[in-house]
Amino acid sequence: MSDRGRTLVVTNDFPPRQGGIQTFVAALLERRPPDSLVVLASRSPGWEAYDARLPYRVVRQRTAVLLPTPATARAATALAAEHGCDTAFFGAAAPLGLLAPTLRDAGVRHLVGATHGHETGWVALPGARRLMRRIASGLDVLTYISEYTRSRLEPALGGCTRLAQLSPGVDVDRFTPAVDGTAVRRRHGLGESPVVVCVSRLVPRKGQDVLVAAWPQVLARHPGARLLLVGGGPDEARLHRAVADRRLGDSVVLTGPVTPDRLPEHYAAGDVFAMPCRTRRGGLDVEGLGMVYLEAAAVGLPVVAGTSGGAPEAVRDGETGTVVPDPRSPDAVAAAVTALLDDPARARAMGTAGRAWVERRWSWTTIAAQFAGLLEPRDD
Missing domain, CATH: 3.40.50.2000 (Glycogen Phosphorylase B;)
Structure with a gap:
């Protein structure tokens, strides 16, 4: 000592x-x-x-x-x-x-x-x-x-x-592109479909409700796509109702709570990470940083982020992902997600850039x- x-x-x-x-x-x-x-x-x-x-x-x-x-x-x-x-x-x-x-x-x-x-x-x-x-x-x-x-x-x-x-x-030895998400895909019947994944607590600020509202537009362009919402929280029942009301049960999966040791494989089950977080309650309910964007990037995924608080600092807009200017807009969120699904090569390049940035800075x-x-x- x-x-x-x-x-x-x-x-x-x-x-x-x-x-x-x-x-x-x-x-x-x-x-x-x-x-x-x-x-x-x-x-x-x-x-x-x-x-x-x-x-x-x-x-x-x-x-x-x-x-x-x-x-x-x-x-x-x-x-x-x-x-x-x-x-x-x-x-x-x-x-x-x-x-x-x-x-x-x-x-x-x-x-x-x-x-x-x-x-x-x-x-x-x-x-x-x-x-x-x-x-x-x-x-x-x-x-x-x-x-x-x-x-x-x-x-x-x-x-x-x-x-x-x-x-x-970020633990770059746990969150890595080498993580295998196959078991998660098999468990939830995702097969080889393009998967957009969101890992977060289910609360309104995180924007899962906007993802669900945007999903029909994503499906219109990518009919085989799947949305994987990972986590639990007080908004879970409302999200289940929104999925049912829009008849999206075949393409949207809510996993419920997941233990921390299983999070890397859930990120790895996705092709794109999206969490369009928004600020609420006059600025009292805000994203401090957004570690999930960095964990997703460490796994090699491009990310779609909202503008709440420090979230944009966890993304290099246009390089490691996209910051949606209006995260409350299903149209804007759908456009950001479909742009990445439209161009898998660009999405992979963003994931590679994100991994390198996380290793260097985070x-x-x-x-x-x-x-x-x-x-x-x-x-x-």
């Missing part, structure tokens, strides 16, 4: 609980030297078995939700002292970043907190904005996942702390190096 000390990670978002933030935090820590870390986290079913496999120490509070309470503060400061932690990282800055001043008083010199996208809605609300400013003021660095989220956070939090980008990464190797730099105190 370096004489620089260890990093104390304080997080409510940690496996085996599933979710994007949990995956993000675990992936960052996986790429740090094990003896440089100690984690304070909440409990979720299966935590004992999960922690037993980790190469670094994890201490679980006896709670399902870790909050910035006096008990959590005592546990965090005790761990920092026991392990000589001179750096702390909050897996989600709000609300646990409220502990930062206490940890600084206890001798932790450098404090970093992460944001993940939903905070862009919080800073639009007076009460939540005051909380975020208080949290940011106690940190040395507050991270953002995309230029879009920075543009929303900076007006509210600029001057409180240093803002730095730390995006999620791999966890690149992101881990950025994270390591953020954990180092700056002299200025």
